[in-house]
Amino acid sequence: MHFTSDGSSAVAMRDRKPQPISHNFKTFFVAVTLIMANEAATLEEPSYEVIDQTTSYEIRIYEPYLVAETIVTGDFDDTGNVGFRRLAGYIFGENTSRDATDSNRKSAVKMNMTAPVTRHRPQDHSSNVTVYRFVMESAYDRDSLPIPKNSEVKIEEVKGGKFAVRQYRGRISEARFDKQVAELRAALERDNIKTIGEPLSAVYNGPWTPPFMRRNEVILRVNPDPTQSGE
Structure with missing residues (x-):
């Protein structure tokens, strides 16, 4: 039988069950996560007002910045x-x-x-x-x-103005961004809201933030003249 340096057998080592994560570690992880969220929440953002909201997006009025x-x-x-x-x-x-x-x-x-x-x-x-x-x-x-x-x-x-914004969580990639843009455009088209310009990818958290806590947004400028074709 093979023994390890501390005298325990290799068989015994294999038979050991993984230890559950300690309560202290869980508490530490939750605390760090909350600190990250709080730090992100304290960063200054451009001033805006939400004037409409659906399950797919919200409409904001931004001041120039x-x-x-x-x-x-x-x-x-x-x-x-x-x-x-x-x-x-x-x-x-x-x-x-x-x-x-x-x-x-x-x-x-x-x-x-x-x-x-x-x-x-x-x-x-x-x-x-x-x-x-x-x-x-x-x-x-x-x-x-x-x-x-x-x-x-x-x-x-x-420039300030009216913007349509769709929020999502997770990691940022071109594929995920394009998917969110397509979903936002489809929702706006259903509601007969026209947009102009290119979509913005907005990221509010650093890479150290757990993906499930990250705030990401797709932002499209709403066409101020709805009689004209958008985009």
């Missing part, structure tokens, strides 16, 4: 790291404060993370291009936001 934007060439599923790093670099210090003097041009500003991070395929580019955006804190305007050091990061304004 500023974003840091970068355009990345590559597959929709594979460009996220590049886009995120550029934008995260900007808000975490790869910038120049507008208050910096000529003698202190190295002055930088560290800003807070916001939500959501969005991406979309622009209509006026090839399908191999993806636009990534970070929402800027409402405390800033164009005249006070720090200047990006990376020339591939631009500050843009997203």
Whole structure:
């Protein structure tokens, strides 16, 4: 009979049943999960009002807001790291404060993370291009936001208006996003609501958040002139 280093037999080792997860571990997991959810809930988001809601979507009125934007060439599923790093670099210090003097041009500003991070395929580019955006804190305007050091990061304004939004959970992928877009478009068509522009993929949680707790959204701008054809 073969014995292990602690004197127990290999047969005995095989016969041992898996131990149940301890109560303490379960409590720890639940606590960490709740902390993650709370941290996501405290991130600033663009201001909006929900004016209608169905089982498939809700209609929101958004105020205009500023974003840091970068355009990345590559597959929709594979460009996220590049886009995120550029934008995260900007808000975490790869910038120049507008208050910096000529003698202190190295002055930088560290800003807070916001939500959501969005991406979309622009209509006026090839399908191999993806636009990534970070929402800027409402405390800033164009005249006070720090200047990006990376020339591939631009500050843009997203126009306010009416948007149709469908929420879902789980991991993000192009296939899952396209499925949610199709379901949102079908629901809006049934309700005779026309849209314009490209759908946005909005992500509210980091990759460390358990998939079942992640808040993801598909966002489509509602056509302000319903007499015209959408999209």
